[in-house]
Amino acid sequence: MTIQLYQFSQSTCSQKARLCLAEKGIAYDRIEVNLKTREHLEDWYLQINPNGVVPSMVHDGAVILDSSVICEYLDEVFPEVPLAPRDPVGRAGMRAWMRFLEEVPTTAIRVPTFNKIFSKVDTSSENADFETWTDKMPLRKAFYRRMQQGGFAAKDVEDSLERLRMTLNRAERQLTSTPFLAGDEFSIADIVLIPTIVRMEDLGLDEEWAGLSAFTQWYERVKARPSFDTTYYPGTRLPPQPGWA
C-alpha cells in the first residue's frame, strides 16, 4: 500500500489532508508542490490535478482530489480510527458543517492571506508576469485577477472578516453544547475548520475569538491532539514578517 500526498506545506487545504492522515496514523510520502514557484501550474501536475490546486492524493495509483474528499475517502478506506459519526443523522450533521466551512470561512481566509503575501511582491520581477501565469489557472483565475497586484480592497477584507466572525459565532453556539463540531467525537468537520483558525492566528486575527470561551477551549483541545504537531511541522505556518500589519 502506498500513499503520496502532493501538497504545499503552508497551504491550508494541504493541512486538512495532513491532519486526517495524522489522526489515522497512516504513513505516506509527502511530495512538495511549490505554489510560490507555480509548480501547481506545470503540465506534469495538471495531469494529476486538472484544477491546478493542492492537495492531491494518490493511493495505490488511484488519484483522489479535493481535501474534503480525501478526508472522507480515507475515513472509508481506513475505518479503524473513525473520523465521522456512525449514525446517518450525525454524519449528515458533519457534512453540513463541512459544506458551510468550505463555502464560508475557507474562501474568506484567502483574502487576508493573499493580501499579506502578495502585497509584499507586487512590484518584484517575480510578479511581473502576473498575467501570464494567472492565464494558466484552471480554478482561481478570476480570484487572482480581482486581487490584481496591489491586493484586495479594504471592503473585500471587511467582508471576509465578517464571514470569519460569523463562523466563529456559529461554532461557539455548537461548542457550547458539544465538545466537537459534529458531536461528542473529533471528526472531519473539525479538521476542515482547524487550518482556517491557525491561519487567523498567524495573521494576528486571534483576538476575534477572545470572548468566545467554548470556541477557545475547542481550539486548545484540538491543538493538544498529537495530529496537530505532526501536521504543523516547522515551516508550515506563516511567520509574522517584517512590515506585516
Ligand SMILES: N[C@@H](CCC(=O)N[C@@H](CS)C(=O)NCC(=O)O)C(=O)O
Ligand atoms: N477544494 C479544493 C481547493 C484546493 C485549493 O484551493 N488549494 C489551494 C491551496 S489551499 C491552492 O492550491 N491554490 C493555488 C493557487 O492559489 O494558485 C480542496 O479543498 O482541495
